[in-house]
Amino acid sequence: MIHAAYIHIPFCQHICHYCDFNKMFLKDQPVDGYLALLEKEMELTLKTLPTNHLETIFVGGGTPTALSATQLADLCESVNRQLPFNDKTEFTFEANPGDLSLEKFEILKAAGVNRISFGVQTFNETLLKKIGRTHRPRDVYQSIEWAKKVGFENISIDLIYGLPEQTLKDFEETLEIAFSLNIPHYSGYSLIIEPKTVFYNQMRKGKLPIVGEDLEAKMYGMLMNQMATHGFEQYEISNFSKAGFESKHNLTYWNNDLYYGFGAGAHSYVNGYRKANYGPLKKYMEPLEREELPIMEEHLVTREEKMEEEMFLGLRKTKGVSIGNFEKRYGTSPLEYFSKAIQEVKERNLIDIADNHIFLTRKGRFLGNEVFQSFIGI
Numbered sequence: 001m002i003h004a005a006y007i008h009i010p011f012c013q014h015i016c017h018y019c020d021f022n023k024m025f026l027k028d029q030p031v032d033g034y035l036a037l038l039e040k041e042m043e044l045t046l047k048t049l050p051t052n053h054l055e056t057i058f059v060g061g062g063t064p065t066a067l068s069a070t071q072l073a074d075l076c077e078s079v080n081r082q083l084p085f086n087d088k089t090e091f092t093f094e095a096n097p098g099d100l101s102l103e104k105f106e107i108l109k110a111a112g113v114n115r116i117s118f119g120v121q122t123f124n125e126t127l128l129k130k131i132g133r134t135h136r137p138r139d140v141y142q143s144i145e146w147a148k149k150v151g152f153e154n155i156s157i158d159l160i161y162g163l164p165e166q167t168l169k170d171f172e173e174t175l176e177i178a179f180s181l182n183i184p185h186y187s188g189y190s191l192i193i194e195p196k197t198v199f200y201n202q203m204r205k206g207k208l209p210i211v212g213e214d215l216e217a218k219m220y221g222m223l224m225n226q227m228a229t230h231g232f233e234q235y236e237i238s239n240f241s242k243a244g245f246e247s248k249h250n251l252t253y254w255n256n257d258l259y260y261g262f263g264a265g266a267h268s269y270v271n272g273y274r275k276a277n278y279g280p281l282k283k284y285m286e287p288l289e290r291e292e293l294p295i296m297e298e299h300l301v302t303r304e305e306k307m308e309e310e311m312f313l314g315l316r317k318t319k320g321v322s323i324g325n326f327e328k329r330y331g332t333s334p335l336e337y338f339s340k341a342i343q344e345v346k347e348r349n350l351i352d353i354a355d356n357h358i359f360l361t362r363k364g365r366f367l368g369n370e371v372f373q374s375f376i377g378i
Helices: 031-048 069-082 102-110 125-130 137-150 168-179 198-204 213-229 248-254 281-289 303-314 323-330 339-347 362-366 368-373
Strands: 004-009 056-061 090-095 115-121 154-161 185-190 233-236 239-241 260-262 267-270 273-277 295-300 351-354 357-360
Touching (some): 004 248, 056 069, 056 248, 069 102, 090 248, 102 137, 115 137, 137 154, 185 213, 213 233, 213 362, 233 248, 248 303, 303 323, 303 368, 357 362, 362 368
Parallel strands (some): 004 056, 056 090, 090 115, 115 154, 154 185
Antiparallel strands (some): 185 239, 233 239, 260 267, 267 273, 273 295, 351 357
């Protein structure tokens, strides 16, 4: 049974220099038409692949909160009409600090949204400008104040380290400010320079001052240490929370569970298939106007691929991969099936095995991608 849904809103007021998600400028786009067809996609999908209850709904982008108050209300009403959930469901909206008025917060709260994730990235004003962010630290403070005023308790912020010209001191100051916000969840990601981004083009021209691997590793070490000092548990490579505030939605991915994906460029994992929707708006909308799903490609995941995914997704979690759950799902032990790969990374002290789980060591968290790669194409 499918218990999670991701909904993609591809519109942005501004494109950040590092972003490679499916997105487009909001201005002059057929937003109302898109929202109507997004609801149509939910309706058609639930007819063919029904579920009785969703435990998590995540609305991401793009910038979902770039929608007007009326459009935001329309989107929320669509979700309420089409998707089965209740007040126990984790219902998250991604938000850009400064986009949300008090009215928009009230609309979200009234619609059953109970978790807000802000894309903050850094509290250094100079760095914010360099990475193409339009908000300023004061916008973060105001947005979080309003969110709390309306009644949101489950609030998260994203931070990025390894930004061009960022120093260890810069990152330390950002963390100090972040902890002063008194919120229960933080995500901290290293900057990855993806093709088709402003940063990628600058890098190719030799105009991007990249932070070295050593400094980036120091920043990650600082992140883990500071989170532990302030009472936040690292439950995944890049995620930290107070007890009970872990992201249920992201755990869906790391547990290799099924999920719906709605919207332009959205991905889903349903009925044994990984599917991807068309990204360009026109290609996404045209099939739905004909009452057809906008699927660009689908792949039936083999048993071998499922086992590989179980390892490299599950190892992202601090507690790692449950040997017992793996055996129940696939009828074999990961210790046997991946014996060679496990032996190699264990000898390098990158993973450990205890309490019926395989998990990354602290050293392994710094070299996670190397560990994950060792379980692919066995």
